[in-house]
Amino acid sequence: MDSKSGEFAENRDSMLGKLTEIEAEHAKAVAGGGEKYVQRHRDRGKLLARERVELLLDQDSPFLELSPLAAYGSDFTVGGSLVTGIGVVEGVECMIIASDPTVKGGAMNPSGLKKGFRAADIAHQNRLPTINLVESGGADLPTQKDIFIPGGRTFRGLTRSSAARVPTIALVFGNSTAGGAYLPGMSDYVVMVAERAKVFLAGPPLVKMATGEESDDESLGGAEMHARVSGLADYLATDERDAIRLGRDIVKRLNWHKHGPVPAAGYDEPRYDAEDLLGIVPPDLKVPFDPREVIARVVDGSDFDEFKPLYGNSLVTGWASVHGYPVGVIANARGVLFSEEAQKATQFIQLANQSDTPLLFLHNTTGYMVGKSYEQNGIIKHGAMMINAVSNSTVPHISLLIGASYGAGHYGMCGRAYDPRFLFAWPTAKSAVMGAAQLAGVLSIVARQSAESRGQDYSEENDAAMRAMVEGKIEAESLPMFLSGMLYDDGIIDPRDTRTVLGMSLSAVHTGPVKGAEGFGVFRM
Structure with a gap:
């Protein structure tokens, strides 16, 4: 690749333009409910959701934010009134879910609910302890029909995590009312902030209407009451910073251990500059590009052992490592998947499972080849073999949409429906039936x-x-922002951050065991 060519410059300018658009939408998520409600929250002496997250994390450690563009293109605030992501607390990688009380008091809307479900799925699949930073008025009542029935999954997930011996922690900074009261109620550890936390199934007005009983917030559901009388609070914090300190202390005493293999102790950085990743993908996805140029700027030492390089060369497969973690890479080279590519991928997926090696899928495909001769030569059954292998593979999968991801090629390359542990997109990505x-x-x-x-x-x-x-x-x-808004990916990333994002994702998946499949069912030969 020639980084001084006009083509490279054009690709780079296009990518930077797309990144600028995405950054503007990210800014909306960071702004929460807007200046008025942010200031009102501060005037009450409270920290913002992202400030709470930052104080909770180990100093100078990264935070892999997930689904930041949830609700994009909908009637709800970008971000879905929730901040989710993976961060390190006392040396332990945790899933962190923080209500944003500047957006309708942190009330849960349909987009935020889906975002919370996705975070819970990631925590479950990767065996990550979960820390909920709670301040929410419960369900967004005008949209309750979309929230009430599916919302019960949140509480079921908490109890199942506990049963699987994966801890759940709730730090309650303000209101946690109605169904939301069950979030601390079903967590393993609960911290409440004195004179701030209010946890009850029904507030004083509803209690008055339902029973005729007169009560006040504090006696009905205040932190002091729950710490001294009901026993719902395990720890009573004097203020928000004290709650965060207590939360960190809880994690410190979990005696937590990863179940997956550790990364290699020493590895080299890529030999090629990550800045080059801005200029590889052309604005017109009909123009092919070589995914090896991406691989060379992402994997350790730019060291890639290609598998079957002379066969099915519209698909690149091979072995590498990222931040010391071994990976098998499956990358589309020229868009179309033929029978040879499908069979090559099937064999490679089986080999990765045989060696307990996670798989990284780099998408740029228009799908499986169509036409009379291809149908007669068995493209359906060969594509089915590849999809079978992806479906029944049990090593962790991570998908990255770089270019096109169309048709059944999206399935064969482990799209969202095939449960990759993580799925990220570059700003150049596109996904549709065709x-x-x-x-x-x-x-x-x-x-x-x-x-x-x-x-x-x-x-x-x-x-x-x-x-x-x-x-x-x-x-x-x-377009990726539309798909990200619908939670069809876990975030759109700057190409230059690809290695870091993949490294954090691989570290997270190794919190649980990494073991390949022992069977793949019937392959139609």
Whole structure:
């Protein structure tokens, strides 16, 4: 790759432009409920959600924020009134979930609920202790129909984590009311802030309406009462910083150990500059690029042992390590997956499971090849073999969408439905049933044939308008911010951060055991 070429400069400028757009949306998530509500929160002497997270983490340690663009493109505030991510507390990697009380008092909306579910899934799959930083008014009542019934999964997950001997900790800074009261109620450890935390199934007005009983916040659900009378609070903190200190002390005494193998003690940084990652992917995803250029800037020492390099060369497979953790890499080279590529991937996935090696999928595929000769040569059964292997592989999978991820190729490359432990996207990524122009063209052909079968004239003017409308819609729905808003990825990352993000993800997955599958079911040969 020539980093001084005009093509590289054009690619880099395009990538930087996309990053600027994404940073503007990230800023909305950081802003929470806006200046007015942030100031009101500060005037009450309270820390913001992200300040609480920062104080909880070990000094100068990174925080891998997850789903920061949740709710993008919806009626809800970007971020979904929740901050989630993985950070190190007293040397232990933990899932941290923090309510943002500047957004409607931290009330849970449908996007925030989905974001919380995703964080809980990641914690469960990777055996991560969970710390909830709680200050929430419960459900966003106008959207209760989308929250109430599925919301019970939150509390079921807490109890199942405890049963699996993975600790759950709740630090309660303010209101935790109605169904939200069960969040501390079902946590292993509970810290409440004196004169601030309020935990009750029903507040004084509702109690008055339901029973006629007169009560006040403190006697009904205050931190002091729960610490001295009900026993719901295990620790009574004098203020927010004291609650965070107590939370860190709890983690320190967990006697926590990882179950996965440790990384290699010594490894080299890549030989090529991560800045180059900005200029590899062209703005037009129809233009191919070599994923080896990405691999060389991500893996330890740029050392990559390619597997079957002369066979099925539209797919790159091989062995490497990232921050000392071994990985098997599966990367699309020229977009289309043929029978050879599918069979090559199937064998490689089996080998990774045989050696208990996590898999890293780098997406840039338009899907499996179509056409009469390919169908006759078995593209369906070969694609099915690859999808079977991905589905039944039990080593951890991490997916990174770099370019296109269309059709069944998205499935074969371990898309969201195939439960990768983590799935991140570059700003250049796109994902859909097929490309926008192809999809619009298919609809045009079907409409034209339908008109002909009825003996009707077909309007070329209407056809052009329909194609333009469909292309615009599908293009918008294929973009990473739209998909991130729907929680179809765990975040859009700056390409230059890829190695760090993958390293943190691999470290997280090694908190649990790493073991390959012992069987893959029936492969249709």
